[in-house]
Amino acid sequence: MSFIELAKDRYSVRKFSDKPVEQEKLNLILEAGQIAPTAHNNQPQRILVLNTPEEMEKLAKCCPFRFQQTLALLVCYDREASWKRADFDNADSGDIDMGIVGTHMILQAHELGIGSTWVMHFDAEIARKEFQIPQAFVPAAILMMGYPREDSKPSRLHNDRFEITKTVFYHNY
């Protein structure tokens, strides 16, 4: 599959089967996150792997979604490690870095037949308490993962993309 075919084929999976993700596949997914570019190569990603029923119960306390996932990656960045635009406005690259790290991982997962949904709708403070996340770590995303259930299908939003002329502009046009 070409990259564009892979990117088009991926969709947010919100129904997972109970088949666990094999450790070697999880390792590849995590490696894809490890090699992602980050600002100044500071590599501030700190990824908590959640894959037990007890951890899924804790996850349910901070996140309202019930996808029956068998695996979740709580993607954090260390705000003491992320690059800051110190010469100008001190903007923090952490969220952008995590966007790239997470994207690498969900696309690698898809290539392996493992579905995912990126979740931002969660209570970061509860997650911090439940999983003893250090204060310097900022929880940026939860990537719900697992093998898609047989009846999993893309949501209406998956195919609901604007015309490219609405989102891309040529300066001299």
Ligand SMILES: Cc1cc2nc3c(=O)[nH]c(=O)nc-3n(C[C@H](O)[C@H](O)[C@H](O)COP(=O)(O)O)c2cc1C
């Ligand atoms: C930053 C971000 C946050 C998101 N948060 C949630 C979320 O909290 N819950 C959810 O069900 N989907 C969430 N999504 C998934 C989007 O709704 C989904 O990617 C979008 O509707 C396009 O559908 P598709 O992924 O199937 O192509 C999020 C996606 C992104 C990129």
